[in-house]
Amino acid sequence: xxxxVNGEKEDIAEGLTLLELIEARGLAPNTVVxxxxxxxxxxxxxxxxxxxxxxxxxxxxxxxxx
Amino acid sequence: xxxxxxxxxxxxxxxxxxxxxxxxxxGKYGDDALIPAVCESSASQVITVAMxxxxxxxxxxxxxxxxxxxxxPNTSGARNxxxxxxxxxxxxxxxxxxxxxxxxxxxxRWLLPDGYETAKAxxxxxxxxxxxxxxxxxxxxxxxxxxxxxxxxxxxxxAPIGTNRGLKTKEMLGILIxxxxxxxxxxxxxGRPSQACEAMEMGAAACLVNTGIASSADPVAMGRAFRQAVxxxxxxxxxxxxxxxxxxxxxxxxxxxxxx
Numbered sequence: 634x635x636x637x638v639n640g641e642k643e644d645i646a647e648g649l650t651l652l653e654l655i656e657a658r659g660l661a662p663n664t665v666v667x668x669x670x671x672x673x674x675x676x677x678x679x680x681x682x683x684x685x686x687x688x689x690x691x692x693x694x695x696x697x698x699x
Numbered sequence: 700x701x702x703x704x705x706x707x708x709x710x711x712x713x714x715x716x717x718x719x720x721x722x723x724x725x726g727k728y729g730d731d732a733l734i735p736a737v738c739e740s741s742a743s744q745v746i747t748v749a750m751x752x753x754x755x756x757x758x759x760x761x762x763x764x765x766x767x768x769x770x771x772p773n774t775s776g777a778r779n780x781x782x783x784x785x786x787x788x789x790x791x792x793x794x795x796x797x798x799x800x801x802x803x804x805x806x807x808r809w810l811l812p813d814g815y816e817t818a819k820a821x822x823x824x825x826x827x828x829x830x831x832x833x834x835x836x837x838x839x840x841x842x843x844x845x846x847x848x849x850x851x852x853x854x855x856x857x858a859p860i861g862t863n864r865g866l867k868t869k870e871m872l873g874i875l876i877x878x879x880x881x882x883x884x885x886x887x888x889x890g891r892p893s894q895a896c897e898a899m900e901m902g903a904a905a906c907l908v909n910t911g912i913a914s915s916a917d918p919v920a921m922g923r924a925f926r927q928a929v930x931x932x933x934x935x936x937x938x939x940x941x942x943x944x945x946x947x948x949x950x951x952x953x954x955x956x957x958x959x
Contacts, residue, residue: 639752639753640752658753658755658756659755659756660753660755660756660757661758664758664759664761664762665753666750666789666790666792666793668785668789673788673789673792675792676792676794691752692752692753693750693751693752693753693789694750694751694753694757694759694761694793695748695749695750695759695760695761695770695772695790695793695795696725696748696749696750696751696759696760697724697725697726697727697728697731697748697749697760698724698725698726698747698748698749698773698775698909699724699725699726699727699747699749699773699775699860699861699887699907699909699910
């Protein structure tokens with residue numbers, strides 16, 4: 634199925650959870666903030682949220698800035 | 700001779716007592732691994748970060764920030780109040796506290812903050828319980844609008860971001876310091892410790908320095924120099940400087956009793 638991650642379309646497995654997607658990208662879940670279809674997903678819910686076709690996901694983290 | 704005991708002179712922002720009046724940033728370091736040593740040498744307690752989309756395998760900057768530092772995420776990248784509010788909520792969701800530096804910029808050449816959008820974002824986020832520190836032009840009416848919107852401090856610029864040009868807005872900063880009941884944190888443009896010292900002598904509550912430290916040849920040493928400058932400026936402000944005399948010189952030593 635297809636979803637959009639950080640503005641890029643991607644094919645992912647059916648039924649994948651948000652936590653699984655984050656870990657599959659080599660990211661530490663405790664350093665990532667997720668916004669799914671413009672709603673913030675609390676970190677403790679990453680494992681419970683299943684992704685659906687057409688979802689738009691933003692994954693952000695802190696970088697250097699002033 | 701007796702030692703003067705250190706003055707208890709905390710800076711209180713959003714109910715938090717700070718003992719350092721130097722805020723630092725995390726941008727533009729040649730090597731982010733320097734950040735912990737700069738935190739130590741500068742004795743800063745507040746550090747800014749930005750939020751961006753994460754690349755595959757990306758690690759971000761958070762692993763380089765010592766746990767005692769208070770994070771001040773900025774909303775850089777926001778072009779209007781709505782985008783700033785969205786970024787602020789995401790930053791808070793990261794679980795690193797509720798402080799936020801509002802930064803709303805739509806002009807990519809001058810990178811000057813949009814006061815109207817900044818005040819709007821401040822109002823929304825203060826109502827949601829954020830400790831809001833808006834980055835603003837050194838403008839009296841924008842400062843007052845942010846105060847009325849619930850800001851915890853105001854952060855006027857000394858010069859355009861990243862220029863190291865110092866206190867180009869000095870006259871206006873003086874007006875804000877005199878007018879504002881909120882702490883005035885001079886943000887942006889401070890390139891040298893002497894400029895930070897001058898801002899503190901004028902009565903600024905704190906200085907935020909990123910480029911001035913990060914772009915120096917030795918950021919750890921420069922962090923220490925800025926700490927000393929901010930402390931000296933603050934001490935001078937508290938001491939109250941002597942009157943400036945116009946015209947002729949005024950002797951410091953007695954003008955009588957000379958050996959002839």
